[in-house]
Amino acid sequence: MKRIGVLALQGAVREHLQTIEACGAKAVPVKKPAELLDLDALVLPGGESTTMRRLIDRYRFMDPLRDFAETGKPMFGTCAGLILLAGEVAGYEEPHLGVMDVKVERNSFGRQIDSFEADLEIKGLDAPFNAVFIRAPHIISAGPDTEVLCEYDGKIVMARNAQFLGCSFHPELTLDHRITDYFINMISVEHQSITI
Ligand code: GLN
Numbered sequence: 501m502k503r504i505g506v507l508a509l510q511g512a513v514r515e516h517l518q519t520i521e522a523c524g525a526k527a528v529p530v531k532k533p534a535e536l537l538d539l540d541a542l543v544l545p546g547g548e549s550t551t552m553r554r555l556i557d558r559y560r561f562m563d564p565l566r567d568f569a570e571t572g573k574p575m576f577g578t579c580a581g582l583i584l585l586a587g588e589v590a591g592y593e594e595p596h597l598g599v600m601d602v603k604v605e606r607n608s609f610g611r612q613i614d615s616f617e618a619d620l621e622i623k624g625l626d627a628p629f630n631a632v633f634i635r636a637p638h639i640i641s642a643g644p645d646t647e648v649l650c651e652y653d654g655k656i657v658m659a660r661n662a663q664f665l666g667c668s669f670h671p672e673l674t675l676d677h678r679i680t681d682y683f684i685n686m687i688s689v690e691h692q693s694i695t696i
Contacts, residue, residue, distance in 0.1 A: 502687055505530040505539040507565075509555040511547020511580060515672040519680045533564035540687045541574040544581030546634065546670050549606070552580055553596050562597070569599040574663045574686040582666035583637050590640060600664040601643030608638040608655060608668070620669075622650045622658060625678055631657075631669035638668050 501524075506516045508529035520527035520543070530536060542565075544552075556562055569575060577585040577600070584596040588603035609616070614635050619628040631652075639656035642648055650658035650667070657668040665686065671679040 501526045502540045502684060503528055503538060504684060505536060505542045507542065507544050507552075507561075507581075509559065509561070510552050511545040512578075512670060512672055513545055515670075516543050516545050516578075516680075519672045519677055520684070523677050523681050523684055525684050532559070533561055536564050536568050539568075539573065541576070541683065542568060543683075544575065544577040544584050545672070546579030546581060549580040549583040549596065552584060556584075556596070565597055566599065569597060569664075572663050574665065574683060575599070576680075576683045577664070577666045578670055578672065579634065579636055579668060582639075582668060585664055585666055586639075587643075600666055601646050601661045602639045602656075602659055602666065603641045604637045605640050606637045607635050609633060609636055609653075618652055620650050620652055620657070622679075623647075624649070624682070629671075629676060629678065630674055631667075631671070632673045633657075633669045636668040639666070 503526045504520045505528045506513050508531050517527040583604055585600040586602050586604040587595055587598050590605040617632050620631050622629050642659050646659050646661040648656050648659050665683055
């Protein structure tokens with residue numbers, strides 16, 4: 501059985517664990533760096549990226565997470581998790597992990613609409629995906645090897661760059677598991693082009 505870790509320092513951990521199990525894989529909450537070692541893939545959940553970063557530093561997760569990225573195993577960042585993966589964060593001198601070739605901006609959808617739902621057309625999915633956005637970031641620009649999978653309101657909200665998948669919204673908060681399923685399928689095809 502495929503073992504998918506969820507970084508369990510802060511944020512929407514339980515919902516990702518439940519979604520992974522619903523997709524038929526083993527979900528593993530990751531609270532210590534050593535728990536990264538026997539995983540096939542890792543989810544960085546949504547939450548609050550500066551808080552998560554503080555906890556990453558406090559529990560000495562940064563180098564182990566970058567080592568994990570170097571193995572080529574898939575990593576999926578949702579919302580704050582996308583901010584953690586990004587190579588550049590607008591307005592900040594340094595990225596967090598900095599492994600995914602995208603530049604992101606935090607809190608992109610306006611203060612008055614901190615949370616909303618939208619039906620998204622996602623490349624490779626045959627029907628719209630109802631997505632929950634909560635103080636969501638968006639991808640301002642993507643490198644040449646990054647495939648844009650979805651735009652909403654003229655903004656990139658989902659993309660894939662090699663083994664890294666990122667989205668602005670929270671796929672784990674709905675009962676539609678197609679995106680998590682897609683991520684789990686990246687385990688065996690991580691360097692191939694996209695087909696959902
Ligand atoms: N606004 C949050 C941040 O910048 C992300 C919000 C989320 O993950 N739902 O970290």
